[in-house]
Amino acid sequence: xxxxxxxxxxxxxxxxxxxxxxxxxxxxxxxxxxxxxxxxxxxxxxxxxxxxxxxxxxxxxxxxxxxxxxxxxxxxxxxxxxxxxxxxxxxxxxxxxxxxxxxxxxxxxxxxxxxxxxxxxxxxxxxxxxxxxxxxxxxxxxxxxxxxxxxxxxxxxxxxxxxxxxxxxxxxxxxxxxxxxxxxxxxxxxxxxxxxxxxxxxxxxxxxxxxxxxxxxxxxxxxxxxxxxxxxxxxxxxxxxxxxxxxxxxxxxxxxxxxxxxxxxxxxxxxxxxxxxxxxxx
Amino acid sequence: xxxxxxxxxxxxxxxxxxxxxxxxxxxxxxxxxxxxxxxxxxxxxxxxxxxxxxxxxxxxxxxxxxxxxxxxxxxxxxxxxxxxxxxxxxxxxxxxxxxxxxxxxxxxxxxxxxxxxxxxxxxxxxxxxxxxxxxxxxxxxxxxxxxxxxxxxxxxxxxxxxxxxxxxxxxxxxxxxxxxxxxxxxxxxxxxxxxxxxxxxxxxxxxxxxxxxxxxxxxxxxxxxxxxxxxxxxxxxxxxxxxxxxxxxxxxxxxxxxxxxxxxxxxxxxxxxxxxxxxxxxxxxxxxxxx
Numbered sequence: 001x002x003x004x005x006x007x008x009x010x011x012x013x014x015x016x017x018x019x020x021x022x023x024x025x026x027x028x029x030x031x032x033x034x035x036x037x038x039x040x041x042x043x044x045x046x047x048x049x050x051x052x053x054x055x056x057x058x059x060x061x062x063x064x065x066x067x068x069x070x071x072x073x074x075x076x077x078x079x080x081x082x083x084x085x086x087x088x089x090x091x092x093x094x095x096x097x098x099x100x101x102x103x104x105x106x107x108x109x110x111x112x113x114x115x116x117x118x119x120x121x122x123x124x125x126x127x128x129x130x131x132x133x134x135x136x137x138x139x140x141x142x143x144x145x146x147x148x149x150x151x152x153x154x155x156x157x158x159x160x161x162x163x164x165x166x167x168x169x170x171x172x173x174x175x176x177x178x179x180x181x182x183x184x185x186x187x188x189x190x191x192x193x194x195x196x197x198x199x200x201x202x203x204x205x206x207x208x209x210x211x212x213x214x215x216x217x218x219x220x221x222x223x224x225x226x227x228x229x230x231x232x233x234x235x236x237x238x239x240x241x242x243x244x245x246x247x248x249x250x251x252x253x254x255x256x257x258x259x260x261x262x263x264x265x266x267x268x269x270x271x272x273x274x275x276x277x278x279x280x281x282x
Numbered sequence: 283x284x285x286x287x288x289x290x291x292x293x294x295x296x297x298x299x300x301x302x303x304x305x306x307x308x309x310x311x312x313x314x315x316x317x318x319x320x321x322x323x324x325x326x327x328x329x330x331x332x333x334x335x336x337x338x339x340x341x342x343x344x345x346x347x348x349x350x351x352x353x354x355x356x357x358x359x360x361x362x363x364x365x366x367x368x369x370x371x372x373x374x375x376x377x378x379x380x381x382x383x384x385x386x387x388x389x390x391x392x393x394x395x396x397x398x399x400x401x402x403x404x405x406x407x408x409x410x411x412x413x414x415x416x417x418x419x420x421x422x423x424x425x426x427x428x429x430x431x432x433x434x435x436x437x438x439x440x441x442x443x444x445x446x447x448x449x450x451x452x453x454x455x456x457x458x459x460x461x462x463x464x465x466x467x468x469x470x471x472x473x474x475x476x477x478x479x480x481x482x483x484x485x486x487x488x489x490x491x492x493x494x495x496x497x498x499x500x501x502x503x504x505x506x507x508x509x510x511x512x513x514x515x516x517x518x519x520x521x522x523x524x525x526x527x528x529x530x531x532x533x534x535x536x537x538x539x540x541x542x543x544x545x546x547x548x549x550x551x552x553x554x555x556x557x558x559x560x561x562x563x564x565x566x567x568x569x570x571x572x573x
Binding site for chain 1 (some may be wrong): 291292294295298319320322323338340341359361362363378379381382383384385388389408420422423424425427428455456457458459460461462463472477478479480481484485488492497506509510513534536540542543545
């Protein structure tokens with residue numbers, strides 16, 4: 001079973017929930033953890049894995065063989081991303097705009113284009129006790145994370161209990177991370193920001209046809225979680241867990257600890273959370 | 283005209299709260315929410331929308347099933363796993379995966395693939411009590427957020443020039459990817475809001491590296507600084523060693539989420555050491571911009 005943890009808004013507690021869930025399950029399930037927030041991977045601070053392997057990830061970008069090129073302009077014409085410009089006697093390649101679709105290479109009438117790898121980041125793997133761990137790390141300065149997330153997810157083992165920590169937001173990196181999940185857990189907080197972005201995240205999950213449920217973190221904050229519950233009731237999204245606002249949890253997080261280390265009793269709650277997800281998926 | 287962008291790397295460190303405070307404290311600025319993916323600034327500034335614009339960008343492939351002969355030529359060529367083979371062998375496009383490269387369109391021997399430009403968002407020009415605001419909403423599960431950021435920034439500069447406003451304040455998005463890069467380029471200062479947690483420190487390092495990669499000057503503040511004084515010290519040392527000014531330290535304060543629940547910029551919600559610190563940060567930021 002594949003469970004992804006997403007949120008829309010950043011900083012609502014995705015990583016805390018995802019890691020606590022993994023640690024609660026590690027004795028009874030074969031857990032694989034994927035940190036798909038490749039722009040800012042943070043799970044390692046909490047799971048503290050030992051990394052055994054690092055794989056450099058490249059995306060293909062065109063390289064022009066000018067001895068075969070007759071500057072016909074076909075490549076620039078077919079490139080949807082304007083990553084190529086053909087001048088009178090030279091071809092300019094803008095690798096930062098290239099999506100690596102291979103269109104120019106495939107369609108060049110002179111076969112004057114080959115592809116070379118452009119490094120975009122690394123995929124690292126290891127384990128934290130019994131939990132198998134994988135993360136992606138985008139190189140600083142690279143704009144596109146989806147190709148790295150795709151490589152990371154190729155290593156996903158669906159026979160295990162897979163937990164995915166997704167990036168914040170609702171656009172392509174989130175879609176790439178959550179795609180293929182059996183269930184999407186949405187972590188929110190009862191503020192106008194949390195609710196607004198929960199609405200977007202729930203719409204994204206619906207668009208992808210993935211069942212979802214909500215964890216309300218810092219539930220006692222502000223005027224309480226009434227509005228979030230109203231939204232979930234109206235949208236028929238189950239609220240599967242609440243975590244109260246507690247400075248102790250925030251302090252534990254600042255030391256690289258999850259809720260479980262501060263409040264061991266939460267383990268039962270996370271097991272209940274997993275059980276209610278399992279029932280909804282099967 | 284100067285432009286500042288508020289960023290953080292990690293989400294939820296307080297970018298929007300800080301941006302709204304700056305909006306409230308500034309005179310003669312134009313505001314922009316460049317977190318087009320999950321924008322929140324409007325929830326504190328309550329804009330009145332004056333102009334709505336449709337954002338169209340990128341392409342999506344669509345297979346005309348009446349023309350498709352199920353030859354299968356396109357299927358293995360899509361690198362985004364966006365083409366799915368139907369039970370009758372015909373190709374179907376998963377719009378969530380399609381990046382609009384057009385390879386299927388070009389290779390189809392019977393011209394059964396059409397490329398469309400879908401509406402992928404909206405952007406707005408609004409009035410707030412603190413000045414004009416340009417903001418946007420990217421469609422659900424859409425791409426091209428960087429292009430929408432560029433669109434918003436173009437409009438903001440135009441307004442600033444037309445109305446002779448001397449400062450642009452932009453609320454940025456988390457991460458270091460394409461929308462963040464689009465919001466950073468050409469700004470005068472990237473103001474980084476961090477927090478004294480391992481994630482806050484790690485993500486700040488990456489976002490500052492990114493800003494310096496684009497030769498953008500940086501300054502930062504530590505939010506929730508008393509949550510972990512040891513980590514706050516680490517952040518200060520890290521910044522000191524690189525001559526990055528730390529303009530202030532805002533305490534962990536329950537009044538901040540309360541101000542968000544009330545929908546008011548924090549500096550207008552309370553008068554306490556936290557808001558005094560933010561006023562101090564704002565003054566230092568203006569000094570830095572004019573130096």
